[in-house]
Amino acid sequence: MTTQELIDQIKRKKSFLAIGLDVDLNKIPPHLLGTEDPIFEFNKAIIDATHHLCVAYKPNTAFYEAYGIKGWKALEKTIQYLNDKYPEIFTIADAKRGDIGNTSTMYAKAFFEDLAFDSVTVAPYMGKDSVEPFLAFKDKHTILLALTSNQGAFDFQTKTIEGKDVYKQVLETSKTWENSENLMYVVGATKAEYLTDIRRIVPESFLLVPGVGAQGGSLQEVCKYGLTANVGLLINSSRGIIYASTSTDFAEAAAEKAKVLQQEMEAILMAQ
Amino acid sequence: MTTQELIDQIKRKKSFLAIGLDVDLNKIPPHLLGTEDPIFEFNKAIIDATHHLCVAYKPNTAFYEAYGIKGWKALEKTIQYLNDKYPEIFTIADAKRGDIGNTSTMYAKAFFEDLAFDSVTVAPYMGKDSVEPFLAFKDKHTILLALTSNQGAFDFQTKTIEGKDVYKQVLETSKTWENSENLMYVVGATKAEYLTDIRRIVPESFLLVPGVGAQGGSLQEVCKYGLTANVGLLINSSRGIIYASTSTDFAEAAAEKAKVLQQEMEAILMAQ
Incomplete structure (x- = not known):
């Protein structure tokens, strides 16, 4: 997916919400545990209710x-379900990988080709030749x-x-890497006060922002310092949405929680 | 496995060699590609010939x-084959994982419990609460x-x-973490000249040393600066051993390459 297609989707849906599918069998509704693939059944219901x-x-x-x-x-x-049924959705493999060159290529193939995700999270510790692949x-x-x-x-x-x-x-050095236009960055919502400095270094890049909700970060604060003309933010919420209920109404409950965030986002976009 | 069991194994075998099982279907002997599970068949043959x-x-x-x-x-x-047939072997999942607390716990369960590896490589970028789990x-x-x-x-x-x-x-800070006695460190053989400084900070810790052979690191140099009274080194070789031949004699060829390294190691241990 191109960045422009992501931006178009954001403008159409008036939302820049990412939903974290962190499925823990100890936390999902017990009635799903009897199905053949409880993790997928859970994800499918959440996706259908919130896409x-x-x-x-x-x-x-x-x-x-x-x-x-x-x-x-x-x-x-x-990921197959998402790509088949909702191809407009931007998919993120939150894998935090990173290894020496030829090995990073194997990871890239795993997530971009074999699984066909649009993006993957990567750790910077090993530097340029671990990220460029x-x-x-x-x-x-x-x-x-x-x-x-x-x-x-x-x-x-x-x-x-x-x-x-x-x-x-990390931000500055990464801008010098080949194909750096394909970079986005993880910036935690719990550290919104750092966003002014971050935007000085990467004024246009998309930021994936975890930590709103369960971890205590504020959507308003993040938007105040992080929003760009093309939005430039993906705000992630996981537990706060997917575990809103452990009853048979879990998907509807998740949609309600997602709707609250989407409406806050819509109001922020309208006020821009 | 306890560290003492690893040390005992090293002394018994007069070897501190780790073999990297980085299996690329484009590089393994073509006659294996017709089997049901070429990757496992390749690993099994290499393990039986080199353990x-x-x-x-x-x-x-x-x-x-x-x-x-x-x-x-x-x-x-x-990993099941290794644990069943060669339980004395120290197993390393080279995964370079690391995430926020509860997520790192999931990774730890995946590698330590589900797969039953003895160890896993972890990236330090996210700090204490990403490693302590x-x-x-x-x-x-x-x-x-x-x-x-x-x-x-x-x-x-x-x-x-x-x-x-x-x-x-990273070395100094990690020593202050809970259960830091369970830490070992990755230090590349291509940077052997740094080992004197590293040994000042972690005089006893085991170091996993990749980069001997294909990447140009020297076994002699690494041992000169890195060896401890309890050896304290695991020297890894991957491509140099497992791809020694692409013919039906690949396992024997791998064993020959491993034997050369083992004998160098034996000489170094004897001279200590």
């Missing part, structure tokens, strides 16, 4: 790998970890390298 | 994920990326944070 309210889905691969082959199959079925794929997007939403972000990301915070160094 | 010469096997998950469900199944069969598993080992063997290591890892290189900051 008009969001522009992206973001399964975190950890939740699928934890269930071995069954989990991987559920991930395959979920992902950037080489046309109309695919590499979402680089910059400033994450967790407490551990303060261990290294906000430390100062040669007069500049590590996460800023 | 007495090495102490660890390290499948890199990228090479399995690139083949989807089939790849994941081959990974499962490989792995460290919580008793007799399991978390191998943190410190200074990697690729060129991109110079992008961020060797930059200076508050007077100290990023990779040193």
